Amino acid sequence: MGKTNIDENVKWTDITEGGNIYERGNSSEFKTGDWRTSKPIFIEDKCKQCMLCAPVCPDSAIPVKDGKRLDFDYYHCKGCGICAKACRFNAIEMVKE
Amino acid sequence: MAIRERMSGNEAVANAMRQINPDVIAAFPITPSTEIPQYFSTYVANGKVDTEFVTVESEHSAMSACVGSEAAGARTFTATSSCGLALMFEVLYIASSSRLPITMAVVNRALSGPININADHSDSMPTRDSGWLQIYSENNQEAYDNFIQAVRIGEHEDVRLPVMVCQDGFITSHAVENIELIEDEKVKNFVGEYSPKHYLLNPEESMSVGPYDSTHFYMEHKRQQAEGMINSKKVIMEVAKDFEKMTGRKYGMFESYKLDDAETAIVIINSTAGTAKDAIDILRSEGKKVGLLKIRIFRPFPAEEIAKALEGKLAVAVMDRAEGFSSCGGPVFAEVRSALYDSLNKPKMINYIYGLGGRDVKTQNIMEVYSALDEIKNTGDIGSTYRYLSVRE
Numbered sequence: 001m002g003k004t005n006i007d008e009n010v011k012w013t014d015i016t017e018g019g020n021i022y023e024r025g026n027s028s029e030f031k032t033g034d035w036r037t038s039k040p041i042f043i044e045d046k047c048k049q050c051m052l053c054a055p056v057c058p059d060s061a062i063p064v065k066d067g068k069r070l071d072f073d074y075y076h077c078k079g080c081g082i083c084a085k086a087c088r089f090n091a092i093e094m095v096k097e
Numbered sequence: 098m099a100i101r102e103r104m105s106g107n108e109a110v111a112n113a114m115r116q117i118n119p120d121v122i123a124a125f126p127i128t129p130s131t132e133i134p135q136y137f138s139t140y141v142a143n144g145k146v147d148t149e150f151v152t153v154e155s156e157h158s159a160m161s162a163c164v165g166s167e168a169a170g171a172r173t174f175t176a177t178s179s180c181g182l183a184l185m186f187e188v189l190y191i192a193s194s195s196r197l198p199i200t201m202a203v204v205n206r207a208l209s210g211p212i213n214i215n216a217d218h219s220d221s222m223p224t225r226d227s228g229w230l231q232i233y234s235e236n237n238q239e240a241y242d243n244f245i246q247a248v249r250i251g252e253h254e255d256v257r258l259p260v261m262v263c264q265d266g267f268i269t270s271h272a273v274e275n276i277e278l279i280e281d282e283k284v285k286n287f288v289g290e291y292s293p294k295h296y297l298l299n300p301e302e303s304m305s306v307g308p309y310d311s312t313h314f315y316m317e318h319k320r321q322q323a324e325g326m327i328n329s330k331k332v333i334m335e336v337a338k339d340f341e342k343m344t345g346r347k348y349g350m351f352e353s354y355k356l357d358d359a360e361t362a363i364v365i366i367n368s369t370a371g372t373a374k375d376a377i378d379i380l381r382s383e384g385k386k387v388g389l390l391k392i393r394i395f396r397p398f399p400a401e402e403i404a405k406a407l408e409g410k411l412a413v414a415v416m417d418r419a420e421g422f423s424s425c426g427g428p429v430f431a432e433v434r435s436a437l438y439d440s441l442n443k444p445k446m447i448n449y450i451y452g453l454g455g456r457d458v459k460t461q462n463i464m465e466v467y468s469a470l471d472e473i474k475n476t477g478d479i480g481s482t483y484r485y486l487s488v489r490e
Contacts, residue, residue, distance in 0.1 A: 012324075015321060017257065018307065020305065
């Protein structure tokens with residue numbers, strides 16, 4: 001849990017006035033992955049680490065570390081499927097959520 | 098010593114604003130409230146205040162500027178009427194849900210159409226669900242007194258909601274009457290400094306105002322906002338008590354005039370209460386037991402208190418200076434009648450739509466209402482509950 005403690009169980013007595021946020025740089029803490037209806041599956045065996053997928057993700061939901069892509073960030077991935085289209089090696093498969 | 102003066106309702110409110118010397122006023126002119134920002138702009142030009150006066154291109158912009166400025170931490174006022182208030186409608190909800198205690202002078206005027214510039218309450222009544230407190234004023238003195246109290250009520254930490262202070266267009270806003278002003282320093286001390294806990298211009302804390310509120314949170318915010326409105330009742334009475342200490346002028350949720358022993362009564366808002374008091378004096382001199390309940394605070398609605406005050410009356414007429422087009426009565430009627438629902442000893446109750454578009458209301462017209470109540474009292478027959486006063490038939 002991050003700085004803002006955005007928590008779906010918060011009671012009305014404990015929530016901030018008008019939803020005001022008293023911190024900066026915290027939009028990544030807002031879980032948007034639950035909007036998804038289909039989900040990309042990363043098939044690591046087929047992946048050549050060509051890096052065609054990560055830059056086209058509109059939600060930066062493909063983390064890259066040391067020149068290699070990692071598994072999806074499902075906290076923010078909305079299942080748009082652009083990465084699966086971009087992949088030349090069938091290393092991303094879209095399935096129903 | 099209080100200052101004895103004579104001035105219009107608009108000038109009275111402009112003077113209250115001058116004495117408080119707010120950080121920001123953003124306003125757009127519209128009849129009949131135009132004089133308020135007009136007077137105030139002369140105070141700015143003459144150096145009597147150091148307020149940032151923001152001239153905007155519409156009322157939507159005026160209220161939006163108020164939202165921005167109040168969120169920044171600045172005490173902010175505005176004024177409007179009629180279609181100006183209607184154009185603000187969207188932003189009124191932003192102000193209240195963001196818990197920004199803006200204080201606004203509303204000079205009541207009919208909404209178009211047909212286009213009309215005179216007094217009725219069709220502008221403020223539709224905003225009754227916007228989350229703003231609504232205070233109504235019978236005359237220039239009350240408009241002035243209410244405005245000063247409104248600032249403290251809205252800014253109170255248990256409330257933190259915007260407040261509109263209403264007076265009748267032309268009848269109150271332009272008629273020059275005697276008034277007792279409070280000394281500038283006393284007003285400043287009464288209202289005090291505005292020091293919100295969180296504000297955008299605070300260098301010690303970053304803050305975002307008005308973020309998207311998903312379905313998981315919106316309802317909790319509305320419940321929290323409702324709590325501010327519930328709390329405001331207590332605060333209104335506390336502020337009124339302090340105000341009475343300072344001025345000797347007593348205010349409550351409503352004013353009762355010869356109501357205690359009355360058999361019949363009318364419920365009314367704003368300037369026509371003065372006319373009704375004259376009618377009551379005439380009828381009382383003829384031995385008739387008639388009284389008046391003048392609502393001062395319409396939001397929050399003092400349902401329990403009104404029920405208590407009207408219980409045991411034989412017949413009551415609720416006066417609406419706005420059509421709700423429900424086909425069964427105006428908004429004040431709906432709320433007052435609902436307030437009496439749980440009373441064991443409730444009066445027979447009728448509604449009058451009156452004074453639309455500035456239609457003059459004379460003591461004779463009010464006496465007609467009491468005659469109608471007499472008839473209900475004597476025959477027990479309530480007849481139509483939804484009536485019009487002084488409409489040509």
